[in-house]
Amino acid sequence: MKRRLYPAVLERGPRDALGAWFPDFPGCVAGGRSQEEAIERAERALAQAVDGWAEQGRPLPEPTPVERIVLPKGSDVVAYFIVGVDPPDPSERVNVYLPKSLIARIDRRATELGMSRSSFFGVAATAALDWAPRVPRAYLAEPRSKVRKTGAVRAEKRAGKKPARQGGK
Structure with a gap:
């Protein structure tokens, strides 16, 4: 899934504090004493919210266009800003054989x-x-068997032996 860009609202709060919230993620809020601090914390909060939704198996919402954001009555909006987030990459179980x-x-x-x-x-x-x-050759282990790309084991030639004839002649 490609990077998603979600809108956020930056509001002025009591005592000149700033708060940020995301219309697409109810309860995802962050605050700070400066605009930079509030935005930085909002970025972290959104990343945590996206991880939480993924852990719950919830699909991520489509980002709301800024012009469709509904503001609560009495909001003291300072700015809208966009936060980019990379959706979690699902894990897959693999078997690896190591010494x-x-x-x-x-x-x-x-x-x-x-x-x-x-x-x-x-x-x-x-x-x-x-x-x-x-990777330098010194870090690569020698294979335990000679396997072709097809997965078949290669017959090794023995010194002094002629290859078997095919076709019965």
Whole structure:
């Protein structure tokens, strides 16, 4: 799902405080002492609201056009602004076979960093993908079997043996 742009309303509150709210996300509000602080907090609040909706399995609402926003009576509107948010990317379970000693090292490091094994793999994979176009050969393990792209196991030629003839001749 591509990035969504949601409108927000910035209002003046008591004692010159500023509050921001999102018409498409009831209860999603943020405040600050300055315009910058209120907008920054609104961005975080919207990201949390979107994550919450995704966790509940609720589809994200379509953004309301600014001209269709209904303001509460007595609002002291300072400005409208738009906040972009990336919808959560759903996870998928995968099976990966790794040496037990490597898994133990991963689990220890993930624990040190305060994250789960899955989170560690996600961070490590993202870093590896962003790191460089080619991984040095020294980091690649030799395959345990010779497998072609089709998945078939390749017959290895033995020294001194002739290949079998086909067609019975």
